[in-house]
Amino acid sequence: MKLNQQDLQILSKAAIHAAQQAGQLISSYSQQKMAVKNKGVGDSLASQVVTEVDLMAQEMILNSLAAVTKQYDLGTLGEESPDNHERFEKDYFWCIDPMDGTLAFIKQRHGYAVSIGLVSQAGEPVIGVIYDPLTQTLYKAAKGQGAYRNGQKWQVSIPEEAPLHLISDTSFQDLPQFEQSLQELEIISQKMGYQGLQTRFQGGAALNACWVLEQAPACYFKYAKKELGGGSLWDYAASACIYQEAGAWVSDMHGNPLDLNRPDSTYLNHRGILYATSEKLAREIIALGERMCQENGDQ
Template sequence: MQLTDQDLAALGEAATSAALKAGELISSHSSKKLNVENKGGADSLASQVVTEVDLMAQELILEMLDKYSKLFDLGTLGEESPDNHERFEKDYFWCIDPIDGTLAFINQQHGYAVSIGLVSKSGEPVIGVIFDPLKKILYKAVKGQGAFRNGRKWTVQSAKDAPLYLVSDSSFQDHPLFNESISELKAISEDLGYNGFETQFKGGAALNACWVIEKAPACYFKYPKKKQGGGSLWDYAASACIYSEAGAWVSNMHGEPLDLNRKNSTFMNHEGILYASTKEIANKITQINTKLKR
């Protein structure tokens, strides 16, 4: 079925309620001792760790969205459950990361969030809700209805006389192309007339994307690679919708739309990801990718 603007608005409200409730649950456990397990299957500690709170939060979200899923015949894809392939059968599917940035949550550091997206079968993100339970900030977007930060209209506003920011997770500092990338980004900052270059390495994918808009001019990216990893569909579905509505740039590292309903995997390593506050910055980074990955 084709969802109307009214349908999307209602589903956006449902996703918001679920994200806020999951955020309350997460906050209630943020200072408690956690049972941490390793689920394997990826290339970094951040993508392997899971706690009982991740599982509880996903169950809560699914319960709250269940009646809407039945009413609109929606599929589901959640990080903490096997891929049931409903995303290939339904016209739309929920794409849920109950705690994006679990490692930050375990370490009681800022950088974790609830992320809920709704994606069409073709891979287009149509709803995005990200809730930062530590700072109590809600980011939300519905296709064609704008992006909002704590209920206020939100669009990219690059600060004047500001540095170019690279926002990323800490694992990028161990990437073999890290030093070359930093040199190239400093050159981009100078070329585009920004006032220096700064970095921030701490968050999960959802908040890193939001922080790019907060810190504009800024960028966040992951290079393509053959090894599985590079984040998963649920890491980027919600923020991709927010970017589309906020006037920011989101694509793979070749400048093409993100493959948010990848056929043979949920990982995004095959094409990488690129978030930027402007198309101009994004174009420069795709050139870095071509240059350094030759």
């Protein structure tokens, strides 16, 4: 089965409705103290924490999408449930993060969002919906239909005489190559004619990607690493579609398409991730990643 443009419109509307419903649920708990559990996976605190709100939001999303999921014979992959391997059996599967940025939610900081993507069995993102409950901002895209921010057509635009922005989660600051990375990005900024470097370490993967588009010229990346962690399929599926439709750059740290249906794991640590507001900037960061690998002796 291949989805046509009308199918994508129907499924996009369903994903938007589900994301906004879940966002309202999350907002209703945003000022309450939550019981926090540890999932015991990944190598960072952000990948390990989960609250009852994450679980309730995922159940709400799955229930909201149930009718179209059955109608179109779609698979599902959600962060808060075991991988059922439907993504290898169905032509398309929902890739759901009911609350990306749980750590920001726990700390009552801006940076959490609902993220719903639709991905083909080949790993191509065809729908992306991200909803920010705090600001009620809706980011959406469907293959061949453009990207939109709060209903307005959205294309990346790079202003003149602006600084280069590095946007990432707080774990980036814990990297052994953190200081060197900042120094290298300062050099890249100067080389490309930007006005210095500004950093923001705050949100989860979904909003970090959206903030990059809002603060061009900007980038968000994670170096490839051998340890499990560094983000999963559901962290990037929706934003990858939005970037493709917004005319921005998304890839792994080698410049290849994201492996959004990785067969042996849901993690993308093996190749890293790279979001950038232009191909030229992306190429500079890919070269930076290669230098870091050589200096650290990684393959």
